[in-house]
Amino acid sequence: MTDVNRGSNPLFLRDEDLREGIEMLFFAYRDFTTKPDAILAEHGFGRAHHRVIYFVGRHPGIAVKELLAILKITKQSLARVLRRLVAKGFVEQRRGVEDGRHRLLFLTAAGAELEARLTADQRARIARAYREAGADAVAGYRRVLTGMVDDEGRARVGRPGRGP
Amino acid sequence: MTDVNRGSNPLFLRDEDLREGIEMLFFAYRDFTTKPDAILAEHGFGRAHHRVIYFVGRHPGIAVKELLAILKITKQSLARVLRRLVAKGFVEQRRGVEDGRHRLLFLTAAGAELEARLTADQRARIARAYREAGADAVAGYRRVLTGMVDDEGRARVGRPGRGP
DNA sequence: GATTTACGTCAGTCATATTGACGTATATGC
DNA sequence: GCATATACGTCAATATGACTGACGTAAATC
Numbered sequence: 287m288t289d290v291n292r293g294s295n296p297l298f299l300r301d302e303d304l305r306e307g308i309e310m311l312f313f314a315y316r317d318f319t320t321k322p323d324a325i326l327a328e329h330g331f332g333r334a335h336h337r338v339i340y341f342v343g344r345h346p347g348i349a350v351k352e353l354l355a356i357l358k359i360t361k362q363s364l365a366r367v368l369r370r371l372v373a374k375g376f377v378e379q380r381r382g383v384e385d386g387r388h389r390l391l392f393l394t395a396a397g398a399e400l401e402a403r404l405t406a407d408q409r410a411r412i413a414r415a416y417r418e419a420g421a422d423a424v425a426g427y428r429r430v431l432t433g434m435v436d437d438e439g440r441a442r443v444g445r446p447g448r449g450p
Numbered sequence: 451m452t453d454v455n456r457g458s459n460p461l462f463l464r465d466e467d468l469r470e471g472i473e474m475l476f477f478a479y480r481d482f483t484t485k486p487d488a489i490l491a492e493h494g495f496g497r498a499h500h501r502v503i504y505f506v507g508r509h510p511g512i513a514v515k516e517l518l519a520i521l522k523i524t525k526q527s528l529a530r531v532l533r534r535l536v537a538k539g540f541v542e543q544r545r546g547v548e549d550g551r552h553r554l555l556f557l558t559a560a561g562a563e564l565e566a567r568l569t570a571d572q573r574a575r576i577a578r579a580y581r582e583a584g585a586d587a588v589a590g591y592r593r594v595l596t597g598m599v600d601d602e603g604r605a606r607v608g609r610p611g612r613g614p
Numbered sequence: 615g616a617t618t619t620a621c622g623t624c625a626g627t628c629a630t631a632t633t634g635a636c637g638t639a640t641a642t643g644c
Numbered sequence: 645g646c647a648t649a650t651a652c653g654t655c656a657a658t659a660t661g662a663c664t665g666a667c668g669t670a671a672a673t674c
Contacts, residue, residue, distance in 0.1 A: 297585045307576040310595040313603035315479045387651040412471040415597030426590020431474040433579030439477035551620040
């Protein structure tokens with residue numbers, strides 16, 4: 287086991303500490319989705335639409351299969367969400383040039399605008415928390431959360447582009 | 451604005467940094483719920499049942515209204531979940547002594563056992579991430595996440611008992 | 615005694631997700 | 645070139661989770 291007691295104080299993990307960690311994650315996620323949910327409701331969209339818009343914006347030209355790997359849902363679930371986003375003109379599909387089987391996904395101008403609106407509150411929330419906590423705390427936040435996600439997801443965070 | 455640049459390095463927040471923060475939260479939450487979801491499926495339960503079991507275990511004797519305030523869902527949504535948990539013998543309702551209108555919620559022995567199973571993976575996950583990251587990082591994680599939740603939720607984290 | 619509070623419930627609706635099966639177009643390997 | 649694998653779409657059935665709106669009951673409070 288590496289890096290035990292690396293900090294200034296030894297790490298005694300009581301059940302109470304662990305539960306606090308669980309709850310903070312729950313509350314943060316809950317409050318993190320409140321504002322976007324309200325914006326999505328204007329269009330009759332749900333949280334799933336937000337996730338698709340976010341990751342398509344983050345990885346322009348992402349293929350359906352790669353998006354499925356990020357979201358970890360079935361293609362049937364994604365299809366229904368994607369269908370509406372395309373129908374309403376927020377997402378655009380283009381046939382892949384190198385591999386004609388791929389349907390590459392892009393945000394339209396309207397999609398990019400909606401993405402910005404949806405993410406604005408979340409970005410502001412993160413920025414505020416980061417500034418109030420300070421750079422050292424941000425580094426700690428990143429270290430802990432990175433340790434919490436599975437290897438596969440760890441590789442995916444903060445690496446924009448087409449994917450592997 | 452307080453506490454800006456409190457750490458060893460000044461805080462320049464690029465869009466990239468903020469998005470990374472958003473994504474880590476998404477992936478952590480996603481991976482955090484995978485294992486419990488599988489256990490819940492054995493009983494035909496969903497994530498909502500886990501949340502109720504967790505918070506009833508955390509606050510034995512909590513009233514329905516207080517639970518609704520934590521979960522931020524409608525009483526109709528809670529009722530359906532609670533009904534099944536009571537019917538299957540995981541949660542128990544007792545009429546309040548001081549105030550006869552309250553239905554106080556408790557886990558049964560089976561409920562406590564299920565709660566332990568459900569939370570085991572999450573606790574292990576947090577514990578591992580905490581140990582690998584070190585005490586300083588944990589303090590940072592807590593600082594940042596605390597800044598992210600709304601005031602109301604902030605007061606609720608890590609304060610077991612009956613509630614206000 | 616009237617009002618408020620806490621809780622339960624019926625009814626209808628919608629979004630998100632699942633499994634399973636089938637079809638089509640394209641790429642790849644022998 | 646043909647067989648197979650891959651990427652994607654779709655139809656169908658089903659379940660959970662959440663909502664709004666309305667109505668009822670019991671207990672506390674003013």
